[in-house]
Amino acid sequence: MLAVTILGNNSAVPAFDRHPTSQVITLDSTVFLIDCGEGTQIQMINYKIRRSKISHIFISHLHGDHYFGLVGLINTFGLLGHQQEMHVYGPAPLQQIIQLQLNVANTKLCYPIHFHTITGEGVLVENDKYQVKTFRTNHRIECYGFVVKEKRKPRKLVAERLKQNSIPYHFYENIRNGEDFETDKGELIKNEWLTDPAPKGKVYAFCADTKYDENIIEHIRDADLIYHETTYLDHLRDRAEERFHSTTKQAATIALKANVKKLLIGHFSSRYNTLEEFESEACEVFPNTELAIEGVTYRV
């Protein structure tokens, strides 16, 4: 199960009880954090996030509304006696900024923390359950999006066929791992007959802060869910261009052209008190659009 929980859906200046960017990615028992604006650790308490489970933190770029909460979170993990390894990915000089603040306070963290500097596109993390890739977005400063891909799970044993063919219990694990079975009489029973394919892994793409740029489409094509910023409504497309941000219709156009299944929009400017128009404008272009609302979990 892949899901995204929104902790902050606003742009830089907090307003109307909306907070700067942060999202929790849950992938079965694995928990990632994407971006960590100021107050993220407090939002985690508000929304009962299992913060001790977080193993990887991905920071898109070094505008404060995407990482000013990181040093506080790292510090709090230390004070709470966190044990698990923590991996932090972000552009340079994120590590320097965090380390300086820890050093000044004589803070010795009680858990291992590893900083990984993102320097360009590619795979950041991969194992047999998931893969996280990064890609460049088009923002005022160096900025990265992230694609979280659930791997296809092992094929599922079909109980009645295993029984029908008298497969011994001790061989079940081999079947699960893709082997065929040979009977005493030398008859080959194909794995495809004894198992059903698992459903395809889901894909979530976080497109960070970006102006309208079709170069990102190749990285997010056919995704099940993408998050694309919509700092402004359509009437401010000139300002969006100038500030390297996107409008509702631009985000929806990217979703449409990338053939994704669903679009989540956020990073709303604090000039807007209400959000209904964001949804209606985006839906004109891409109907399966939803607002990213704080505290809500979206299953991919």
Next chain:
Amino acid sequence: MLAVTILGNNSAVPAFDRHPTSQVITLDSTVFLIDCGEGTQIQMINYKIRRSKISHIFISHLHGDHYFGLVGLINTFGLLGHQQEMHVYGPAPLQQIIQLQLNVANTKLCYPIHFHTITGEGVLVENDKYQVKTFRTNHRIECYGFVVKEKRKPRKLVAERLKQNSIPYHFYENIRNGEDFETDKGELIKNEWLTDPAPKGKVYAFCADTKYDENIIEHIRDADLIYHETTYLDHLRDRAEERFHSTTKQAATIALKANVKKLLIGHFSSRYNTLEEFESEACEVFPNTELAIEGVTYRV
């Protein structure tokens, strides 16, 4: 009018809807900020603080729960088009930490900001309305308390006596400035007869994070209101000693020995869900003790 509004009353780990340290000092139309833990700018919105009026920010020490919200606040002032000069006082290397984060984001602030490194005891700011002094407290790292002193205002003209003695209107300003009046007949009318003394200026002392240390008493003696941390209840005095923090009874003992009028306690450890015991324990030693509650303004 001198007053203190509490924005955060908790120690390092936010919990039970309590936030890290921050206090707003209002002195007539002047607004200061003392400490700026993570989320301070959001607390300012919650409690409708006139944040654009803040001219001076004093940071006691560089443990994150006292300053991690500063860079976000400085940044937000920039995004909101703040114009007024801002003065920030704190231990080195506060300026380096903030500047590094602004530089990385290519942030050019639209208002003048001046960093002042606190290196030891003395007067930080002074004019004809107030004085702010700093003193050392006894904490794990370099840490400073602050004394905000309202200056005595000019004496008040007593209308009936000015009339009785036929003082000409054009001489009122001279009287206000302390001059005596000489009549045509050479009779001297003393200023003390024509005016009443203004009430004595109030004094507020913020004692920052500190273990029990009687050396701070000389700096806060006879203050109208002091804030002294009580991270722990009395049962954890060994832990308080070890962590360079104070207990309820220790804070109350300082208040008693310093002969202050009132004690405000805060910086509560997140191990305590409720606060009643903090008040009752401190009151046993110093009856005029009150809990520092977020969102509440305490007139000095």
